[in-house]
Amino acid sequence: MTPTAPPPLGGPADGLAAVVALRELADRLEDAQVELALREGWSWPQVAQALGVTRQAVHKKHLARLADAGIEMRRRS
Amino acid sequence: MSGHQGRSLQDRQNQGRDLRALVEAANDVAARRAASALEPEHLLIAMTSDNRSRGGEFLIEAGLTAEKVEQMLDAERARSLGAAGVGTFSATDLIATPRRTRPKIARTSREAFDRGFRIGGHDRQTSTLNLVVGILMPDLGTVARMFEIAGLDRHQLLGRATAEVAKGKHR
Numbered sequence: 008m009t010p011t012a013p014p015p016l017g018g019p020a021d022g023l024a025a026v027v028a029l030r031e032l033a034d035r036l037e038d039a040q041v042e043l044a045l046r047e048g049w050s051w052p053q054v055a056q057a058l059g060v061t062r063q064a065v066h067k068k069h070l071a072r073l074a075d076a077g078i079e080m081r082r083r084s
Numbered sequence: 085m086s087g088h089q090g091r092s093l094q095d096r097q098n099q100g101r102d103l104r105a106l107v108e109a110a111n112d113v114a115a116r117r118a119a120s121a122l123e124p125e126h127l128l129i130a131m132t133s134d135n136r137s138r139g140g141e142f143l144i145e146a147g148l149t150a151e152k153v154e155q156m157l158d159a160e161r162a163r164s165l166g167a168a169g170v171g172t173f174s175a176t177d178l179i180a181t182p183r184r185t186r187p188k189i190a191r192t193s194r195e196a197f198d199r200g201f202r203i204g205g206h207d208r209q210t211s212t213l214n215l216v217v218g219i220l221m222p223d224l225g226t227v228a229r230m231f232e233i234a235g236l237d238r239h240q241l242l243g244r245a246t247a248e249v250a251k252g253k254h255r
Contacts, residue, residue: 028164038180
């Protein structure tokens with residue numbers, strides 16, 4: 008017997024969709040705020056420290072797209 | 085003779101190009117939205133951005149333009165964030181240079197391709213219209229929620245798309 012699908016809205020469906028939406032929002036917000044910080048003169052190590060990740064991690068995730076954006080980047084704090 | 089053998093090589097090559105172009109366009113949508121993976125909703129937005137593919141033509145005729153689908157996705161995200169007590173951010177807080185890395189194809193998208201492929205029976209060519217069926221099928225998840233929130237009848241659209249595939253009206 009195939010179980011009936013629960014409704015796509017309300018109850019746990021809303022809670023689970025919130026998880027998806029929060030992940031997406033966190034990604035979008037990180038992209039935007041890392042870019043803003045670098046444009047305002049933050050260094051990569053400062054951005055990494057504020058995010059609680061390594062400089063290598065933040066570099067790997069954002070360097071390629073931001074190098075093309077013409078942002079003047081400080082290497083050291 | 086099978087449907088597969090009956091269709092010209094040119095038709096099948098055109099379909100392959102349709103799908104490759106669609107995935108490229110959907111990658112751009114996913115990158116613009118800073119998504120880490122290419123999800124079915126990105127495929128829908130890309131497909132409705134032009135009516136040159138069979139799937140795009142079908143959806144646009146049903147009133148689903150890219151702008152409309154994107155609004156439906158934004159409405160779904162706003163409701164979902166609201167469920168977690170998070171208000172929507174202003175667009176300026178989220179302005180960012182798009183990512184250059186290619187988003188990975190999400191499992192949900194792979195499954196949409198698989199479902200579309202399966203309804204094609206023994207015919208191994210999957211058209212964009214088959215993909216529409218594969219995307220509309222799940223009763224849960226982002227796409228189902230987008231339709232429900234917009235008050236659109238997903239089942240009715242799915243039925244029509246399935247009937248079109250069955251008629252073999254592929255480009």
